Amino acid sequence: MSLDIVVAGGTVVDGTGAGPYRADIGISGDRVVAVRPGLAVPAGLVIDATGLVVTPGLIDPHSHSDWSVLGNRDAQSTIRQGVTTEIVGNCGVTYAPVTDATAPAARAALAAFGHDGEADWRSFGELVDRVHREGGGTAQNLAWFVGHTALREAAGASGPDVTGEQLRTMRRLLADALDSGALGMSTGLEYGAGRESRTAELSDLAAVLAGRGGMYASHVRNRDAGLAAAIEEFFRVARPHGLAAQLSHLNVRHNTGAPPDGWQRAVERLQAERDAGLDVLADMTPYPDGIGLAAGLLPGWLLADGAAAAAQRLGDPGVRRRVRADSDRYWRFVHRGEWDRVLLATSPATPEWEGLSFPEIARRRGRDEWDCFLDVLEAAGPDLPAVQLVGRLFTEEHVAEAVAHPLFCLGVDGFSSRTDGPLAARTRHPLFFSGHTHYLAHHVLQRGTLGLAEAVHKMTAMVADHFGIDGRGRLTAGAWADVAVLDTATLARQETFRLPDGYAAGVPYVIVNGALVVDRGEHRGVRAGRFLPRST
Known part of the structure; x- marks a missing residue:
């Protein structure tokens, strides 16, 4: 032999x-x-x-590398950390399916991540073909969710009420994605079109998942004062259909009004549901820092007519005053004035400010942080949804507690980057270059949060088994x-x-x-x- x-x-x-x-x-x-x-x-x-x-x-259970793969097929920053498989399509935000009406926004968003072509696919399956079967393939394996926000937008749904026809379209598009190999559906319920959806809509789509063996992954609706209700909604969607389910980045942001025992109660519920037979796990991020969508801070009334209209309205000082007063959501510490916790990560219209904190941007421009934030969004115009932030979200103690919990996989909640091109400018944070090795270097070898064998299990077989990725995650004949x-x-x-x-x-x-x-x-x-x- x-x-x-x-x-x-x-x-x-x-x-x-x-x-x-x-x-x-x-x-x-x-x-x-x-x-x-x-x-x-x-x-x-x-x-x-x-x-x-x-x-x-290594297998990342919560990645957004579907955003950057068309500009970084070599997965430069993640493959060099030993990551060979990424679970992508999370938090409801995928760039398929798209329609003639939504494709320009998808193209603009992907351009910020280094894609220099058109978004000329329409179905989820066509995007998968573009990534995996055309254009040279990828360095890493990818397993994909389809995003609920993309389904909503492709169906023309906006606001909390959807028509029967829109719901039928969402069902059809979801079934098509599952038939094309999607793991299931992800939701992002703190921002964008996902924030406007009702539980009944999610439950209806969960029935489609159940009929085709699909999973449900969710960035839940709230991770501060309303965490308990958000967790209850998650299980109201998953439990009746017996779905394999993933609670995405189950954590509590520091100083945002969460009850002192909010996270512990959520984890107790997770354990109880698993003990009762539901195939459910959670994941955690490696750093106190994390990425977020700037639009998540904005009120629904501003976004009701779309991104371009919202950006235009921000030219009105009266609208700006209303937005300042109505910003107590998502990263609620911003409403409390803690701008020192926020960096501007991705801003297609103002790239010269990328990588700077908002106090630093304010100092350079002679304006306060809120005005600088709203200036960024106004300048973005129709690309407003592409504006991303990096925030100091959690305490180190909270991160370590979740990393060590036996029901938590270890994900990064970032995307594969590189040291040249547009991605280099927009990922000036160790999350994108050392997130996976940080688990091993800091949490295992330096701090001793958990042992090496346990950490590797949480980054390999535990993920493969839960997400149904056969034959991976173990070194065995x-x-x-x-x-x-x-x-x-x-x-x-x-x-x-x-x-x-x-x-x-x-x-x-x-x-x-x-x-x-x-x-x-x-x-x-x-x-x-x-x-x-x-x-x-």
């Missing part, structure tokens, strides 16, 4: 949660064929992993050959709270579907990733 690749002499952490052991990994084609010590078999390539840790390729080789000594020395100089270090080798993509820390330009439909 001859093998294509042998990863020899490493310490294996196999994704199951079991402790580390010494073994060689034998790969033939796109499969792992042997995991055992002393694998003395000829191979086309032998990777010396002596002193290194070998794990399954017969599995797909997605492999990451970690240099834990390098990771232990890293300061992952700072933006790295270039790409993250500490993962010298990454294999995707049996192809070596990262070799001694360098991306080889190989795009071996695949579209991963849900296995039912």
Whole structure:
């Protein structure tokens, strides 16, 4: 027998949660064929992993790399961290399905993430084809949700009341996406069209999911004073249909009015529902910081006639005064004046301010933070929905508590970036370049929030099993050959709270579907990733 690749002499952490052991990994084609010590078999390539840790390729349970993949097919910032699969299409925001009316907004939003072409697809399946079967493929595997916000907008629905015809269109578009391989439907209920939807609408669409074995993932309606009601709504949608479900980034933002035991009560409910037989988990982000949509702070009355009209109305000082007074939602600490917690991340109309905090923008412009924020949105015009923020959202203690909880997968809630082009300017935060290795460097090796085997399990097999991604997440004979080789000594020395100089270090080798993509820390330009439909 001859093998294509042998990863020899490493310490294996196999994704199951079991402790580390010494073994060689034998790969033939796109499969792992042997995991055992002393694998003395000829191979086309032998990777010396002596002193290194070998794990399954990491799987991000909550990614937005569908936003950036058309401008970053090589997944530069994430593949170099050992991430071989990303669950995308989260928080209700996907750029399919689209219509002739909504495609221009999709094109403008994607341009901010480096896509220089048209949004000339219409269905979810056509977008998947564009990403995976046309244009050169991807470096990483992607498994996709379809976004509820996209379904709503493609159906022409706005406001809380939808017509029978609009609901039928949403059902049809959702069924089409599921038939094209979508994992299920995601919702984003704190902003945009999702914020306007009623529970009955979500439940109706959940019936379509149930009929086709689809999942339900939700950025719930509130994560502060109304967290309990938001969690109740989540289970009112998932429970009657017995849906496999994911509570996206179940966390509580600091100083936003949440009850002191709000998060604990939500987690107790999560545990109770799981004990009662519902296949439900949650995920957490690695940093106290996170991304958000600027439009989430805006009142519904301003957005009722669309983004372009909202931006135009912000030229009226009276409208601005009303918006300031009616902003106690989403990132509610902004309403309390804590602008020092907010950076401008993505702003197509004012890129010169990207990466700056709002106090710094205000200082440079001689205006207060609210006026600067509204200036950004007014300048954005129809691209207003593309404006993104990075906020200091959580305490370090809260992050650690969630990271260590047994029902939480470990996601990043970012997107794959790169050090050149439009994405470089719009991702000047370690979240995008070190989010995954931060779990390992900070939470495992430095702080000891959890052990290495447990962390790898939460980043591999736990995710694959829950999302129905067969044959991935474990290093075992017969599995797909997605492999990451970690240099834990390098990771232990890293300061992952700072933006790295270039790409993250500490993962010298990454294999995707049996192809070596990262070799001694360098991306080889190989795009071996695949579209991963849900296995039912």
